Amino acid sequence: MIVGIDLGTTRSAIAVVEAGMAGLLADAEGERLLPSVVHYPKKGAPIAGWPAQRQRALDPARTIYSVKRFIGQRTGDVREAERQVDYTLTGNPLAVKLGEDSVSPEAVSAEILKSLKARAELVLETEINRAVITVPAYFNDAQRQATKRAGAEAGFTVERILNEPTAAALACGLEKLPEQARVAVYDLGGGTFDLSILELREGVFQVLATHGNTRLGGDDIDQRIVDWLLERIDVNPDASLRARVREAAEVAKVALSTETEVTIQLPFVLGDTSFECVLSREKLEALATPVIEQTRAHCRQALADAGVAAAELNQVILVGGQTRMPLVRRRVSEWFECAEYAETRGDIRLGDSFHETDGPTLNTSQNPDEAVALGAAIQGAILSGDIRDMVLLDVTPLSLGLETFGGLMNVIIPRNTTVPTKAGEMFTNAVDGQRQMLVHVLQGEREKAVDNWSLGKFELGFKSAKRGAARVGVQFEIDADGILHVLARDTATGHEKVVEMKSAVDVDDMAVQQMVEESVEHAFEDMDARKWIEAALKAREAVNAARGGLEEFADELQNADAIRTALDLVESALETENDLPTLKGAVAKLDEATLPLADLMMDRAMEAVLRQRGMLD
Numbered sequence: 013m014i015v016g017i018d019l020g021t022t023r024s025a026i027a028v029v030e031a032g033m034a035g036l037l038a039d040a041e042g043e044r045l046l047p048s049v050v051h052y053p054k055k056g057a058p059i060a061g062w063p064a065q066r067q068r069a070l071d072p073a074r075t076i077y078s079v080k081r082f083i084g085q086r087t088g089d090v091r092e093a094e095r096q097v098d099y100t101l102t103g104n105p106l107a108v109k110l111g112e113d114s115v116s117p118e119a120v121s122a123e124i125l126k127s128l129k130a131r132a133e134l135v136l137e138t139e140i141n142r143a144v145i146t147v148p149a150y151f152n153d154a155q156r157q158a159t160k161r162a163g164a165e166a167g168f169t170v171e172r173i174l175n176e177p178t179a180a181a182l183a184c185g186l187e188k189l190p191e192q193a194r195v196a197v198y199d200l201g202g203g204t205f206d207l208s209i210l211e212l213r214e215g216v217f218q219v220l221a222t223h224g225n226t227r228l229g230g231d232d233i234d235q236r237i238v239d240w241l242l243e244r245i246d247v248n249p250d251a252s253l254r255a256r257v258r259e260a261a262e263v264a265k266v267a268l269s270t271e272t273e274v275t276i277q278l279p280f281v282l283g284d285t286s287f288e289c290v291l292s293r294e295k296l297e298a299l300a301t302p303v304i305e306q307t308r309a310h311c312r313q314a315l316a317d318a319g320v321a322a323a324e325l326n327q328v329i330l331v332g333g334q335t336r337m338p339l340v341r342r343r344v345s346e347w348f349e350c351a352e353y354a355e356t357r358g359d360i361r362l363g364d365s366f367h368e369t370d371g372p373t374l375n376t377s378q379n380p381d382e383a384v385a386l387g388a389a390i391q392g393a394i395l396s397g398d399i400r401d402m403v404l405l406d407v408t409p410l411s412l413g414l415e416t417f418g419g420l421m422n423v424i425i426p427r428n429t430t431v432p433t434k435a436g437e438m439f440t441n442a443v444d445g446q447r448q449m450l451v452h453v454l455q456g457e458r459e460k461a462v463d464n465w466s467l468g469k470f471e472l473g474f475k476s477a478k479r480g481a482a483r484v485g486v487q488f489e490i491d492a493d494g495i496l497h498v499l500a501r502d503t504a505t506g507h508e509k510v511v512e513m514k515s516a517v518d519v520d521d522m523a524v525q526q527m528v529e530e531s532v533e534h535a536f537e538d539m540d541a542r543k544w545i546e547a548a549l550k551a552r553e554a555v556n557a558a559r560g561g562l563e564e565f566a567d568e569l570q571n572a573d574a575i576r577t578a579l580d581l582v583e584s585a586l587e588t589e590n591d592l593p594t595l596k597g598a599v600a601k602l603d604e605a606t607l608p609l610a611d612l613m614m615d616r617a618m619e620a621v622l623r624q625r626g627m628l629d
């Protein structure tokens with residue numbers, strides 16, 4: 013049996029398919045969701061879930077929540093604001109400080125997974141050791157790898173890492189939609205947001221595009237409520253008070269999905285002073301609007317990437333606990349012009365003509381915080397052969413490529429390519445007698461290698477050859493888990509290296525969506541940089557060739573001085589660093605000046621061949 017696990021930022025869940033039915037497994041108290049919280053007592057084993065949640069206010073420094081934001085991340089990847097947690101982060105890659113010791117986000121996640129595993133074994137009365145685990149579509153390779161390691165640490169064989177929106181689509185039984193159906197999955201959880209466009213074709217799901225933010229969600233709304241409350245409480249909060257206020261804020265937010273007003277009470281905030289205030293749904297919506305509005309740009313971008321208009325969608329599926337908030341439903345149905353618009357607005361009665369738009373249906377059929385785990389279980393059942401007639405395809409959220417000579421990014425697998433996939437390219441040596449080639453693997457959308465994320469690098473030795481004579485084949489393979497394997501082979505000797513990309517090294521603090529936005533923002537200057545680097549490489553080649561020729565044939569040339577002048581011009585143009593017209597002009601002059609030299613070299617080469625064949629004396 014392969015279980016499905018939704019390893020969420022704030023909550024996690026485990027599901028199985030039994031007798032063709034997918035269902036979540038509840039704990040002894042009947043709770044289906046497990047808080048993604050782990051408490052490390054000073055003595056004894058860590059505890060996960062509800063008992064840990066209760067320790068958040070009591071022992072905040074040793075109680076870890078939202079660790080999904082840090083899994084597989086290095087210090088520079090996480091913005092300062094994101095590091096505002098009640099425990100202490102340390103080291104690189106990021107870890108959580110616990111007194112003198114530290115614990116990795118993977119180890120914390122493994123505790124959550126162990127707790128889910130124990131729950132499943134108790135309910136199913138059998139040992140469970142195979143799982144499908146979901147991750148946000150925007151997780152990069154390092155984050156996926158780290159999640160897989162967490163699964164292994166918890167005692168699972170991780171059969172697949174599945175994108176959350178794809179799992180949600182599976183849970184909604186989309187295979188029943190008409191051929192060529194297209195759906196959007198709007199997933200707003202505690203700490204992540206994704207908007208994915210999926211297409212169903214002949215029973216196969218394909219992710220056409222995906223866009224989002226790995227650090228945007230319900231937690232941000234909680235934070236706004238916390239700030240609002242702290243302003244009113246007007247005492248300098250310690251970590252414990254902060255944690256209490258945060259807890260109260262979330263409770264109030266959840267209640268306001270069904271109530272129009274709640275009273276927040278915090279006894280003994282300072283000595284024996286207590287605090288009480290009323291929060292209305294209207295006020296909450298005002299606080300939450302900026303957070304919700306941030307998701308809109310991602311919706312637009314995903315539609316644009318997929319080349320699909322909102323009106324062409326059949327459904328918009330809502331996933332993630334935060335989509336229970338009426339404001340979210342209202343906004344999403346407005347943006348996508350959903351048929352349910354009138355109904356969800358609440359102020360227009362069902363049956364009003366306004367209701368009869370032919371836009372997509374807002375699909376809220378699944379419990380938004382259960383859909384992902386159910387979908388993962390369905391995927392597990394497909395893998396174990398319990399369900400046969402469905403196949404799943406995912407896409408790469410960012411382009412993958414190599415750094416080339418000159419510091420440019422050479423894309424091997426473009427963004428939004430369906431995985432699993434394989435692609436390769438031949439490279440050659442840039443210098444005579446070169447014996448090593450640096451394979452530097454990059455992820456991102458920028459033209460210059462330095463602006464992208466570095467996934468790793470390795471050297472491949474090859475047979476020394478003249479410049480341009482060696483052939484090194486590089487192949488990228490992304491497996492069904494979205495994990496990248498890079499193979500480099502010297503075609504002359506067959507010598508090869510295969511490297512599984514593990515960590516994102518030297519990554520700056522850009523989130524994936526920032527990467528995409530910045531690539532759009534810098535599109536022109538990036539293009540200019542690429543043009544300059546390519547032109548400069550060509551110019552240097554021309555300079556080297558002309559210098560070599562001059563050295564050999566200076567005596568026979570009548571215009572040697574003209575060539576030298578043209579060479580100086582190109583070299584000073586190269587020093588301008590970015591004046592492309594001047595460089596091009598100088599190279600054109602050099603080309604013109606070296607015409608007689610080229611003719612001469614051609615004649616000499618021809619003579620050499622003829623002599624070799626005994627046709628000249």
Ligand code: AMP
Nearest residue numbers: 023201202230231266269332333334336
């Ligand atoms: P998820 O990551 O999908 O478990 O979503 C968790 C987020 O959804 C947290 O920020 C919760 O506070 C939020 N959430 C859960 N239920 C509700 C609700 N009924 N109304 C508003 N937000 C909710």
